[in-house]
Amino acid sequence: MATTAAQKRASTKADYDAFLALCPSRKLLDRISDKWVVLVLAALRTDGSHRFGADCAGEPRPMRYSELSRLLAGVSQKMLTQTLRSLERDGLITRTVTPTVPVTVTYELTDLGLSLHEMMRGLKGWAETHMDDVLAHRAAYDARTP
Numbered sequence: 584m585a586t587t588a589a590q591k592r593a594s595t596k597a598d599y600d601a602f603l604a605l606c607p608s609r610k611l612l613d614r615i616s617d618k619w620v621v622l623v624l625a626a627l628r629t630d631g632s633h634r635f636g637a638d639c640a641g642e643p644r645p646m647r648y649s650e651l652s653r654l655l656a657g658v659s660q661k662m663l664t665q666t667l668r669s670l671e672r673d674g675l676i677t678r679t680v681t682p683t684v685p686v687t688v689t690y691e692l693t694d695l696g697l698s699l700h701e702m703m704r705g706l707k708g709w710a711e712t713h714m715d716d717v718l719a720h721r722a723a724y725d726a727r728t729p
Contacts, residue, residue: 619666624703627692645691
């Protein structure tokens with residue numbers, strides 16, 4: 584009896600185990616744990632809270648390259664371009680080019696990217712909320728370590 588594509592996918596999914604050294608999901612974990620990937624995926628939102636310290640509330644929405652570049656302080660043009668390309672290659676975002684003068688390019692989360700969006704916002708929020716605790720623990724550790 585022939586198996587359907589859905590059955591093949593389900594069978595393949597069951598074979599992924601990131602605890603195994605050769606599992607390809609490790610490379611995906613490596614990619615999505617990159618700080619710029621986390622920040623880009625968390626940044627794609629609607630509410631316009633791009634001010635420092637603003638919460639990332641709101642629904643995801645398309646953003647222009649220049650808007651992402653301004654929001655992600657410290658990212659180089661090369662790094663942002665590489666990050667966006669890798670996210671597009673992995674199917675997490677789409678790139679839309681509109682023939683205007685100058686050309687308008689926007690980036691938007693795909694359904695696959697949306698499935699990661701809330702988690703990335705949560706990770707960013709956790710880091711911001713608990714940074715003082717982590718710094719205190721680091722200082723205490725460093726004080727007792729020769």
